[in-house]
Structures are given as C-alpha cells and as structure tokens.
Amino acid sequence: MNHNLNLLLDVAMGLNLVSLACSRLQTLIRVMALQGVILGLMPLVMEHDLDWRFALIALATVFGKGMVIPLLLRRAMRKAHTDRELEPFIGFVPSLLLGAGGTIAALAMVNQLPLLPEHTGSVLVPAALATILTGFILLIGRAKAISQACGYLILENGIYVFGLLLLKAMPILVEAGVLLDITVSVFIISIVVDRIQTVFDSLDTRHLTTLRE
Amino acid sequence: MRSILLILMPIVGSVVAALWPSNRTRPALLPIIGILHSLLTLSLFFDPPNVVLEDWLGFDALARAVLPVVSLLYLICSFYGFTYLQVRDERPNRVFVTSMLAVVGMMSAGLQARHLGILWIATEAVTLAAGPMIHFNGNARSIEATWKYLVVGGTGIALSLLGTFCLGYASLHGGGDGNLTFVALMQQGAGLSHSWVFIAWVLLLVGYGTKLGLAPMHTWKPDAYGEAPAIVGAMLAGGVTTVAFTAILRVRAVVGAAGASAIADQCLLAIGLFSMLVAALFLLATRDYKRVLAYSSIEHMGILTVGAALGPAGVAAALFHVWSNSLTKGAMFMSAGNIRRAAGSASMDEVRGMVVRAPYSVAIFVAGMFAVTASPPFGPFFSELRIVRAGFAGGHGTAVAVFLGCLLLAFLGFTRVVFPIVDGRPSKIVKESGKRFVETAGIIIPPLLLLCLSLWLGLFTPTVLQDAWSAAVAQLFPKS
Numbered sequence: 001m002n003h004n005l006n007l008l009l010d011v012a013m014g015l016n017l018v019s020l021a022c023s024r025l026q027t028l029i030r031v032m033a034l035q036g037v038i039l040g041l042m043p044l045v046m047e048h049d050l051d052w053r054f055a056l057i058a059l060a061t062v063f064g065k066g067m068v069i070p071l072l073l074r075r076a077m078r079k080a081h082t083d084r085e086l087e088p089f090i091g092f093v094p095s096l097l098l099g100a101g102g103t104i105a106a107l108a109m110v111n112q113l114p115l116l117p118e119h120t121g122s123v124l125v126p127a128a129l130a131t132i133l134t135g136f137i138l139l140i141g142r143a144k145a146i147s148q149a150c151g152y153l154i155l156e157n158g159i160y161v162f163g164l165l166l167l168k169a170m171p172i173l174v175e176a177g178v179l180l181d182i183t184v185s186v187f188i189i190s191i192v193v194d195r196i197q198t199v200f201d202s203l204d205t206r207h208l209t210t211l212r213e
Numbered sequence: 214m215r216s217i218l219l220i221l222m223p224i225v226g227s228v229v230a231a232l233w234p235s236n237r238t239r240p241a242l243l244p245i246i247g248i249l250h251s252l253l254t255l256s257l258f259f260d261p262p263n264v265v266l267e268d269w270l271g272f273d274a275l276a277r278a279v280l281p282v283v284s285l286l287y288l289i290c291s292f293y294g295f296t297y298l299q300v301r302d303e304r305p306n307r308v309f310v311t312s313m314l315a316v317v318g319m320m321s322a323g324l325q326a327r328h329l330g331i332l333w334i335a336t337e338a339v340t341l342a343a344g345p346m347i348h349f350n351g352n353a354r355s356i357e358a359t360w361k362y363l364v365v366g367g368t369g370i371a372l373s374l375l376g377t378f379c380l381g382y383a384s385l386h387g388g389g390d391g392n393l394t395f396v397a398l399m400q401q402g403a404g405l406s407h408s409w410v411f412i413a414w415v416l417l418l419v420g421y422g423t424k425l426g427l428a429p430m431h432t433w434k435p436d437a438y439g440e441a442p443a444i445v446g447a448m449l450a451g452g453v454t455t456v457a458f459t460a461i462l463r464v465r466a467v468v469g470a471a472g473a474s475a476i477a478d479q480c481l482l483a484i485g486l487f488s489m490l491v492a493a494l495f496l497l498a499t500r501d502y503k504r505v506l507a508y509s510s511i512e513h514m515g516i517l518t519v520g521a522a523l524g525p526a527g528v529a530a531a532l533f534h535v536w537s538n539s540l541t542k543g544a545m546f547m548s549a550g551n552i553r554r555a556a557g558s559a560s561m562d563e564v565r566g567m568v569v570r571a572p573y574s575v576a577i578f579v580a581g582m583f584a585v586t587a588s589p590p591f592g593p594f595f596s597e598l599r600i601v602r603a604g605f606a607g608g609h610g611t612a613v614a615v616f617l618g619c620l621l622l623a624f625l626g627f628t629r630v631v632f633p634i635v636d637g638r639p640s641k642i643v644k645e646s647g648k649r650f651v652e653t654a655g656i657i658i659p660p661l662l663l664l665c666l667s668l669w670l671g672l673f674t675p676t677v678l679q680d681a682w683s684a685a686v687a688q689l690f691p692k693s
Contacts, residue, residue, distance in 0.1 A: 113408075114386060114406060114408050114409070115386075116385060116386055132375070139364070139368065145360065148364060152364070152367055152368065152371070155368070155371055156371055156374075159371060159374050159375045159378065162375060162378050162379075163374075163378045165378070165382055165385070166378055166381045166382060166385065166391055168391070169381060169384075169385060169390060169391025169392070169393075170330070170381065170391070170393075171330075174328075174330035174331070174334070177331075177334040178330075178333070178334065178374065181334055181337040181338060181341070184338075185337070185341055185363075185367060188341055188344050188345065188363065189363055189367075191345075192344070192348070192356065192359055192360055192363060195348070195351075195356050196356055196360065199352075199353050199356055200353065205360070207357075208356075208357040208360055208361070209357075210353065210354055210357055211354060211357055211358060211361075211435070211436040211439065211440070213435075213495065213498050213499050213500075213504075
C-alpha cells in the first residue's frame, strides 16, 4: 500500500515542478486540478480495507479540488486579455531551482523528524513540505492574481497531504468542513479576481499598491 | 442547546438577508438579530449551561468571559449599521448584511469552539465572510484592501491548519488517539510528543497571530481597517480579533499542559512587545486617521499578547483588556467614520477644523483617543495597569519598561494626527455624494454609548465580570 501511495506522492511532487515552470495560466490551473485529483486518490490506496468514510473523503476531494475549484478559477479569468504570466517577480528558472532544491532538502531532512514507525517508509511528509514550499513560491513570486490564487491552493494541497497522517484520527466532519471552507475561499477569491479585472482592466497585482504609508 | 442557537440564529438571519427583496428594509435585520443575540447571551451569562467535557462546542468559562462583550459590541454596532446603510442607500447592501450576520454566527462558534478543528473552521469562515464587507465601497482602493486581506489572512489561516494537524500528530506520536478536543489534548499533557508540540505552537501562533494582526503579520490590517465601513472596522477590531485571541489562549493552555509554558510565554512576550513597537513607530508615520485606528489595534493586540504571556494574573488582565479595548475601539471607529463622511477624506493633509463641521463626533473621537491611549478613568487604563502589575510581579522589569515606552510613543502618534484634523479652519468642502452631512442621533448615540460603557468598565468593574475572568483563567491554568 505504501508503494502505491509513494507513487502518487511522487507524481504530486513532479506536478509541483511543472506548476513552477509553466507560464500559461490555463496550464497552471490544469496542473493544479490534476494534483487535486491525485490527492483525492490517496486516501483510497492508504488502507487495505476500504472504509466508506475514506471513499467519501476521496470523492469530495476529487470533486472539489479537481472540478469545482478549477471551474471557479476559469470563470474568474474569462474576461482577461492575456493568459500568460509575463513578468513574474521571481523568474521561472529561479523558482524551478528553488522548488527542486526545496524538494531535495525536504527528502533529505525527513529522517530528522520524529515520525511513527508506520510513516517512516513513506514520502508523505517530504511531499507535503515540498508542496507547501511550491505554494509559497507561487504566492510570492507571481504577479497575476490567478497565479497567486493557484499558489494558495497548492499550499493548501500540501497541508492536505500532511493531514493524511491523521486520516484515521480526524473525524469526517472536520475534513468536510476544511474542504468546504477552501472551496468557499476560492469562490470569494474568484469574485475578487473578477473585480480586479473589471476595475483595473488587468490581473496584474502590481496595480494594487496604492495603499501604503 | 442555547449555545448552539447563538450560532444558528445569526446564520438563519444571514440566509433571510440573502433572500430579502428590499434594499431599504433589509438593514433592519442587523439590529433585530443584535437584540436576540444579546438577550440569548445574557441568559447564558447569568445561567451558564453545563458543558459536556467532550463536546466540540460549548459555552464554557472562557466563552463566558469574552462572548458577552462581542455580543454587546455587535448590538450597538448594528444600530449604527442600520442608520449607515439607510444613508448609503445608493449602494446595494444584500452582500453586506448577509456577510455581517454570517460573521456574527461564526464568531459565536469560534469563541465557543472546544475542538481544534472546529476552531479552525470557524475562524476561516469568519475570515471569508468578512472579505465582502471590506469591499462594500466597490472602488479600486477597497478592492486592493480586500485582496491583501484575503491573501495574507488566507495564508495565515492555512498555516494554522498545518499547526492543527501537527498538534494532532503530536497526540498520535505520543501514543494518543489524535483526539483534537482541547480537553483531551490537555489531559494527554506531557504525553504529547514534544518536538511536534513546538512545531504546532509556532505555526498556530503565526496563523492565529495573523488574524490577530500581530507584527510582522499585520500588513493587511491598516488597508482593511482604512477602507472598510466603520462598523466593519469595529467588528474586526473588537470581535474577530477576540476569536483569534481566545484561540491562542486555548492553544497556549495545551502547550502549557505539555510542559512547555516557559517557551510559550517567551514567544508571546517577544511577539507582543514587537507588535507594540512596530505599531507605535507606524503611528508616528501615518497621515490617515482611519489607518491610525488600525495601528492602534495592532498595538492593543500586542498588549493582549503580552498579558497572555504573564501567567494567570496576566491572562485575567488581558481578558479585562479584551473588554475595554473592544468597547473603546468601537466608539473610535464609528466616530472616525462620521468624521470621514463629513470631511470627504481620511488624510490629515486635507482635513481641518472638523470640530466645526461634526462637533459631536469629534468630541467622542477625542475622548475615545484619550481612553484608548490609556488615560484614566477609562477601561483601558485599568486593564493595562493590571498587565503592568502582573509584569512586575513576574519579574519582567525590562519588558514593562518597553511596554510603557511604546504606550508613550503611541500617545504621541495619536495626538499628532488627531489634533490637526480637529482644530483649525475648515478646508473647502469636499462633497462625495452631494448630500450634506448631518449628525443624526442614529450615528451619534451608538459611539457615545460605547464610550460611556468603557468609562463604566473603568470606574465600576463589576464583580460578576471579574469572577467570569477568574473562572476562565482557572479553566486555562488547571490546578494553579
């Protein structure tokens, strides 16, 4: 079971690097959605005896992260003229190098962390850390509001992976609440993105620098 | 049951507001829910229900110590909000009223949360529901403020989710079953895995500290408070921050039970004093009187955090300060909102002689300024005095010196901005909506009432409240 899970985690880490390298916003949303679907499959391969609760969490995650959230983001950017990240604050190559370096560092330091015996053979924790780092790089390094929203969601994906450590302990109500909150947050973010596009006629957050001392 | 009703009633009100057809009558829902909510809170305060230990939500001693002030603040704000939305009837208010009632419901949930996961969900929901209210004016500045609020606040709240998971893993790793109720976590106490507790503490402090507006995670606060309508500022500064502060207190109790009190208190003291210092310095620099209130709020969150670091006596004083700060800050935000509308600008470069144009609001604003900068005999003076006393009793002489120095700087910063806008000859009238500004009872009585309550709290701190704060401290520091 750990073997299948590690395979999925490796794919998720690979998608992190793809998201750091791609400049087209549509591609970024697609990569993020794919990562969401892979995350949704993880609870299914973690346990031998398939519990209905795990199936429900998996279904909700695939539906939420893989379909609803990307749909909301695409709706938010339908009025945009450009669909490319043209001048990021942190360039594509530097952010890719940062992300790769961070992934290697996370894999190297996992043995330093005190983990339960059943989690030591898995790359769960390094994958979570690498994904959180990727989210931060996108959040800080990209100028377009949509890219930053994707960064926020990849950050949340990383936290979700970490949350899988608690899969058996976390009551399903809490899991559902978390997913609902994240979906609503994307809903509100997409409305604000839409407003930014309408008022500034651009998705570039460089316009959002009026308020300062 | 009544404690659940406290959450459900505003949520139902929020749904009704979303469906209500008339823009003119919809704002009446704000005071209606305000009255019902505060009556229910009053009944819970004087007749507290039995809290089942394992319950995820409950009106426990800590909720009893802080929830009444949030309810009271909302009640008074709701009347101001009703008048404000009547005056601003050119703006659609469906989203505003719906969001405001949702915020009230979710705050009631956050303050009563006895489960780390539920606490997170409620805090996140409050954050999200407050977003559209900041955006009420719909102009470029308010969009910028909303975006920064959502990105910074969202990231902070994401880190607190990670911290929540880490605390759960601390329980699993220590041989527990990963039960995330505060009662269970405190019972496991020293059995929690130490390294994971430390990681969780840092993440949760940063996460909920962002909501609280502690420096250096405060960057969203001046923008949001500066651009949002007055009652939104008042509710964010007096209500939402209270949710984040009780979250930190509850987590701090778990870290304390795990035997890491000393480190937790050092973290709180350092970040609290740093916030006070940053806020004091920015108060000396800003030229916008609504942003002054935001920096003042950052300073007061620093004061609360310092109080939380000083053991049982400090926490009791901090709970007192939650009350005095919420009431006083509410009066300040509303009177500043009046001055802002009378003047047509929030910058001290353009506004002069407001004592002529809005005399009552200015009187409340100036009195509020003295109150909030801890002049006797208002509430904040006495609560801050107790924090200083707790500091001396705990042997934190240097920290108290820094604390008092920051208060002095903040006072200078406040007077630097407030007196120029109050005094002098009125500059030429900047008209915004073509309507002449009139100081009606609906926008003067609410801030005046809050100011009087702050005075009352300072002069006659009721014994029943003191007992409520002591009971909350007993819950947070068992056996001591």
